[in-house]
Amino acid sequence: MDFIWGLVQILGVHTIIGLSAYVILLTGQVSMAQAGFCAIGAYIAGMLTVLAEWHIIPGMLVGGLAAGALACVVGFPALRVKGLMFTVATLAFGEFVRLFWFNFDYQISRGGFEIGPLGGEGFRQIRFFPENGWSTLEVAIFVWVWVILIMAILWWMDRSRIGAVLRAVGEDELAAQSVGINLTAVKVTAFTIGGFIAGLGGGIYAHYTTHVEHLNFGVLLATFAIAYPILGGLRTVVGTLLAVLFIQGVLVEGLRFLGDLRNILFGAFIVLAMNLRPAGFIDARVTRALGRLFRAERGGA
Amino acid sequence: MSETLLKVSDVATAYGAIEALKGVSLSAADGEITCLLGPNGAGKTTLMMTIAGILKPRRGSITLRGEEVAGRAPRHIVERGIALVPENRLVFPDMTVEENLRAGAFSRDDAAEIGRDVEAMFTRFPRLRERSAQNAGTLSGGEQQMLAISRALMARPKLLLMDEPSLGLAPLIVEDIFRIIRELNAEGTTIFLVEQNAHMALRIANHFYLIEQGRVVFDGTPGEVEEEEIIKRAYLGTEV
Numbered sequence: 001m002d003f004i005w006g007l008v009q010i011l012g013v014h015t016i017i018g019l020s021a022y023v024i025l026l027t028g029q030v031s032m033a034q035a036g037f038c039a040i041g042a043y044i045a046g047m048l049t050v051l052a053e054w055h056i057i058p059g060m061l062v063g064g065l066a067a068g069a070l071a072c073v074v075g076f077p078a079l080r081v082k083g084l085m086f087t088v089a090t091l092a093f094g095e096f097v098r099l100f101w102f103n104f105d106y107q108i109s110r111g112g113f114e115i116g117p118l119g120g121e122g123f124r125q126i127r128f129f130p131e132n133g134w135s136t137l138e139v140a141i142f143v144w145v146w147v148i149l150i151m152a153i154l155w156w157m158d159r160s161r162i163g164a165v166l167r168a169v170g171e172d173e174l175a176a177q178s179v180g181i182n183l184t185a186v187k188v189t190a191f192t193i194g195g196f197i198a199g200l201g202g203g204i205y206a207h208y209t210t211h212v213e214h215l216n217f218g219v220l221l222a223t224f225a226i227a228y229p230i231l232g233g234l235r236t237v238v239g240t241l242l243a244v245l246f247i248q249g250v251l252v253e254g255l256r257f258l259g260d261l262r263n264i265l266f267g268a269f270i271v272l273a274m275n276l277r278p279a280g281f282i283d284a285r286v287t288r289a290l291g292r293l294f295r296a297e298r299g300g301a
Numbered sequence: 302m303s304e305t306l307l308k309v310s311d312v313a314t315a316y317g318a319i320e321a322l323k324g325v326s327l328s329a330a331d332g333e334i335t336c337l338l339g340p341n342g343a344g345k346t347t348l349m350m351t352i353a354g355i356l357k358p359r360r361g362s363i364t365l366r367g368e369e370v371a372g373r374a375p376r377h378i379v380e381r382g383i384a385l386v387p388e389n390r391l392v393f394p395d396m397t398v399e400e401n402l403r404a405g406a407f408s409r410d411d412a413a414e415i416g417r418d419v420e421a422m423f424t425r426f427p428r429l430r431e432r433s434a435q436n437a438g439t440l441s442g443g444e445q446q447m448l449a450i451s452r453a454l455m456a457r458p459k460l461l462l463m464d465e466p467s468l469g470l471a472p473l474i475v476e477d478i479f480r481i482i483r484e485l486n487a488e489g490t491t492i493f494l495v496e497q498n499a500h501m502a503l504r505i506a507n508h509f510y511l512i513e514q515g516r517v518v519f520d521g522t523p524g525e526v527e528e529e530e531i532i533k534r535a536y537l538g539t540e541v
Contacts, residue, residue, distance in 0.1 A: 161407070168393055168404050175391035177355045179452065180379030180408040284395070284436065 005136040007253055009208045012143035014248050016201035017221070018228030018240040019150055024194040025229050026163070027187050028170035029079070033090035034225035036097030037067040037195040039217035041202030043101055043117060046212065049128040051108060051116055056128050060203030064196045071195025075188040094222050102214040122213025126206050139208055146204060147241075150197060154237045166190055170234075198225070231273060233280020235287045242281045246273070304366075306331040306491045307352070307383075307460055312361030312371070313515075314344075314351045321347040323515035324361065329460065329508075334482065334492040336506035338499055338536060344515045345495045346388050349464045352493075353385040354378040365460065379408045384458035388465050388495075390449040394438030398429050401437045401448055405455030415455070422451040443474035450481065454490075461485065463494045467501065479505055499536035503527065 017038055024031045045063035048054040078089045107116035117123035129139050157163050168176040169186050177183060206212045227247065232239025251269055255262040277283065307329040314322040321344045329335040339345050350356040352363055354375040363371040370378050384405075393401050402422055406415045423430035426447045432440060437448055446466055453461060463482070467475040475498065483505050486492050496502040502509070509526045511519040519529060526532050 164396075164400060164404060165407060167396065168407075171393040171395055172391050174355065174387055175393060176404075177375045178353060178385040178387045178391070179404050180376040180456065182374050182376050 002136045005140040006208075007249070008140040009136075009143045011244055011248055012140070012147045013201050013205045013208070014224065014228065015147050015241050015244045016150060016204070017198055017225045018232070018244055019154060019237060020194045020196075020198035020201060021225040022229035022234070022237060022240050023154065023166070023197065024190050025226065025234055026166040026170050027190045028173070029187060029191070030087045030226055031090045031191065031194060032087055032219070032222045032226070033071070033074070033094040033097075034194065034198045035217040035219070035222035036094035037071060037198035038202035038205065038221065038225075039097050039101055039212075039214070040067040040070060041199030042206035042212045042217070043104070043123060043202075044199075045203030046123055046126040046206040047106070047116065049207070050123075050126055051106075056203070056207055059128075060200055063203040064199035067199025067202070068192050068196030072188060072192040075191035076184070079184060079187045079191065091219070091222070094217075094219075098214045098217050101217070120214070122211060123206070124211045126210045126212070128207050130210070143204055143208065146200065150200070151237045151241070158236065227270070229280075231270070231280060233277070233282040233286075235280070235282050235284065239280050239282040246281075303333065304331045305329070306366060307493060308362075308364045309348070309352065310362045310364075312348070312351060312363060313359045314347050314356050315359050316347075320359075321515055322351065322358070325512065325515070325517055327510045327517055327520065329491055329493045331491055332486075332489065333507040334486050334494060334505050335508045335510070336502045337493070337495045337510050337512060338497075338502070338532065339495075339512040340535070342514075343512045345512060346464055347515075348512070349385060349388075349462050349493075349495060352378075352462060353383060355385075376408055379456050379458075382457070382459035383462060384453035384456040384460075385462040386446075386449045386453045386464060386466060389468065390442075390445045392437040392440070392445050392448050392452070395436055397434050398437055398440070398448055399433045401452050402429075402455055405452035408456055418455055418457070422454065426451060442470050443477065446470060446474075446478055447481070450478075450485075454485070458490065460491045460493060463492060465495050465497060467496065467498050475501060497536075499526075499532065 017034055020037065021031060021034050041063035044066050045059040048059035048062060049056055074093055078086060078093065081089055101117065102120055104117055105119050107114045107118055115125055165181055165186055168179065168181060169183060173183055228243040229240045232243035251266050255265060258265065305328045309328065310326050311324045312322055313320060313324050325348060337345055337348070347356060351358050354373050354377065357372050361371060362369060365381055365383060368381065370381055393404060396404065399419060402419050403415065406418065409415060423433065428444055429448060429451060432444065437445065440448060466478050470478065479501050482492060482494070494502065494506065503523050503526065506523065509521055509523065510517050511532060519531065521529065
């Protein structure tokens with residue numbers, strides 16, 4: 001059973017990271033910096049629980065806030081460039097963050113052991129969960145409480161005026177300006193929220209793996225982060241969740257029995273999925289059909 | 302002569318090193334329809350976007366009823382009462398018609414009044430009501446233009462800027478659009494219009510400006526426009 005709960009944790013964390021990219025994608029920007037924000041959340045939350053012996057929740061929140069604050073600061077210059085240039089700029093920033101942790105040592109002695117991040121060796125013994133006797137199931141529940149909380153907030157946001165403003169910017173920047181939207185403010189806000197959410201995801205990630213190193217936060221994770229919302233569709237946060245289940249649940253874990261063939265099929269399946277559902281798993285037609293279904297049920301009741 | 306609503310004085314706007322507006326001065330009188338003519342690349346759209354706050358002028362002043370708005374953020378300008386119907390309509394294609402209308406009221410906070418205004422737009426344009434839940438990208442060109450105009454009206458502007466509303470539309474639809482412009486004007490909205498279709502514009506506008514290479518080269522009443530050789534040749538055809 002522990003394997004299953006372990007997988008459930010992975011799916012949860014990847015959903016959070018996908019949602020962090022979702023918010024930014026709504027404004028039409030593809031950010032490759034989400035793995036970097038995740039790393040900031042992971043290291044800071046880890047240091048707070050291990051070195052400062054905080055509880056995990058304030059640790060995660062501070063990690064998320066730090067990632068969000070950095071996203072805000074980086075967002076102003078980065079969002080002056082558009083489209084592909086923004087993607088390249090965020091990719092460079094993500095790598096900068098990764099290499100920062102690669103070179104970052106901060107160890108203290110406790111009980112004869114050296115603890116804390118140690119550059120290329122990584123940051124070991126982030127043992128908040130085992131030390132406090134959390135079972136794998138309890139950790140999985142903890143992860144999913146965060147997932148559901150974040151999804152619920154974004155679901156509400158999507159349906160509020162904030163969501164409409166973000167989408168307006170994503171659809172047509174000139175039209176958005178002509179209805180009086182300040183592009184920079186909206187994009188930087190989305191980038192900040194995205195950084196904060198990625199930071200929270202990193203905080204959980206560090207604690208359930210108990211060991212993080214710079215390589216965890218490379219281009220692969222950044223690519224996954226944007227792949228989930230793109231594959232899932234930008235109509236609703238549920239799309240991102242479905243894409244995580246498909247990629248991590250089916251393609252990565254479900255096809256393990258295929259051995260090396262899995263790596264080849266992985267790419268093929270992604271290409272196939274994008275061809276079959278070019279606007280994502282949940283596109284306009286699906287949302288309309290679901291909308292009719294719900295209205296019909298309410299009408300019949 | 303009625304009061305001046307919009308006054309543009311010596312406005313220069315540049316894209317990098319290229320100066321698209323080289324000191325433009327003009328004005329739009331309250332309650333009138335003012336029309337800007339000019340060839341492609343003359344700076345018509347640049348001027349519209351500068352007035353709307355999307356582009357920042359390098360120098361000059363733009364006042365609305367005496368209040369300086371040059372260089373202010375688009376939000377501020379929309380709140381002051383200037384709304385732009387952009388060139389090529391630019392509706393939000395993946396949003397529904399109703400969401401597009403509500404987007405036009407982003408600068409407002411009065412939810413109940415916004416709902417009433419959406420209803421008023423549907424009454425004015427029944428086609429939009431029929432298609433209220435449809436994505437704006439699926440509308441015809443004429444319907445998109447009506448949506449773009451309604452979206453701008455949702456901000457309750459005193460001054461409506463319209464950048465080539467007849468562009469790419471069938472003649473019958475163009476007639477419709479011009480009828481709407483006249484109606485809006487009769488209801489009290491001041492209109493500042495960019496138009497290539499000088500024949501149509503002559504029938505509705507009170508005052509004309511001709512802009513070439515970033516400068517105003519002529520201004521006058523419809524009667525004066527019809528007497529002006531350059532405009533006759535370039536915009537009305539030589540046989541006039």
